[in-house]
Amino acid sequence: MLSLKLAWRNLVGAGLRTWLNVIVLAFVLFMMIWHYGLLDGWNQQANKDMQAWEVGNGQYWHQNYDPYDFFTLEESHAKIPEALNKATTDGIITPVLITQGSVYPDGRIQSMLLKGINPDQKVVAIPGTDLNTESEEIPVVIGRRMAKNCKLQEGDITTIRWRDVNGTFDAAEVKVVKVFNCNVPSVDAGQMYIHIKKVQEMMQAPDEATMFIIGEDFEMNETVSGWEYKDFDFLMTEMNEMMKMKKVGGSFMYVILMLLAMLAIFDTQVLSIFRRQKEIGTYIAMGMTRRQVVSLFTVEGAMHAILAVIFIAIFGTPLLIWLMSVGMSMPAGSDDMGIAIAETIYPVYGAGLIIGTSLLVFIITLIVSYLPARKISKMKPTDAIKGKIQ
């Protein structure tokens, strides 16, 4: 207790030097909490958006389907299995039939995926109801990115070409009946949505599907022959891995910032010990053990971290709360990288994040404060009291 009081008085006595160290540490702590909170917020938002738009509560894939290998598409469709028939009719799960095609916007050729969906499905947020529009051309729904790449707008008519299951070329005019906006590029870029019945007809594959998206009320109680169940965690693996990578990548900056802050603490400690030799000698002469003096200097150093946490609690908390409410606007085109990202990301600060980060900073400061203080244990008290440089 005595060492705590003494440490506090010594720290306050050091004046500006202490407060500069505290501010630097507080800045690092703030940046770490804010950045990790931002990544957590992004992750949560991406999970939510991907669930709503793409993955649902899991999926059934045709056994040959591999979304990363377009070559598999020709062989990865089959009749809707008996076991999933009722759930499909009830709208608890929704079938998707996928094939490759080409679109010719304004005479330019572009490859794309043609996806057949049920217009009345409610499992994912893709707005399919417009696919019921009566039109001479085939009504299609596309996302904002696809519309931008192909320079298409609602009402535009263009030509698409595809091959049926026998490999025969076919082509038809399509009309863009809806351009939707979504944060998940993988449901949007290079894709065109058509009524599943129409795609089945176009492909000569009646009642067939490539995959099923599972809704909330579906209970998985049996395996379906020829189809593989992919749970939500599996479907989110890539996104979660990417977020982990981003955190690791972001950590490098904080390691550098922490190094600078710790260098300041280390220097302060070395300087204190050098300049306060007489004081150290006096402490020992007055009966303090070397260990107690080392503890005193270590606590003094570590108190920088405690002060930084208090500083953040007073000045940083309102700022963090404000940033949480306004979010951070992402620059235009950020989502063209192919990952789910909202226009504005709202950071999420969990208790684990705040306590964990503060504890990490405290422990590192404690270690860095202790390292120069060890020198005290090797000092001769008689020389120290005389102020002899050791």
Add this chain to the structure above:
Amino acid sequence: MKRLAIILFLIPTIIWAQEPTGKEILEKIDKNMASKSTISTSKMLIHGARQTRTIEAKSWGMGDEKSFTEYLAPAREKGTKMLKLEDKLWIYSPGSDRTIQISGHMLKQSLMGSDLSYEDMMDNVKLLEDYDAGVIGSEIVNERDCWIVELQAKTAEVNYQIRKVWVDKVRYIPLKEELYAKSGKLLKRMELFDITKIGNRWYPKKIVFKDMLKKGDGTEFIIDEIEFDKEIPEYIFTKAALRK
């Protein structure tokens, strides 16, 4: 009077007898154009939106099944080689010193930016085997009187369900071909010009390909030199030849 009546009666029969069937026309085309082997040097003029690119190549072919092409110009494409063996296609790129097999959706991509896709190159269609041919009329194409032969696929497993070929009535060489989607939409058009007598066969020295869904003036394929039925060493049609 009786004689005149007989003549009038026979005229349609005579005309009918003169009009060959679609099958006969295709057989005659085959007879005229098919060869055991070909060695040719050619130019491909790709008319883009802004400019025209010219690609020169030398090709060796053995029937419809085997072909080997080496690109000679421009400098960017020089040394690129392409080997087709039945339904497989490999491309060797000297820049990366790698050989890659073109398959799946890559086959749909354009061949060097032209109106031809790799898939079109792979089209080993046997017209007589895969299609029912019927003569649907006559038309003048490039000042030549032509039969219009319509080809309807016999099975569902062909790329194009409908083809129309305009065949010179005298030389039995196609002067125009149109490829249609199942829906009847015109997808590609091929026009043949500069029909020249080479040996005992008529052969086009210029072919214009046009993807009808794309904008642009199409791709011109000009044959500078061509030799038929020459011996071609078998090693030419091996993957090892790509790296030589």
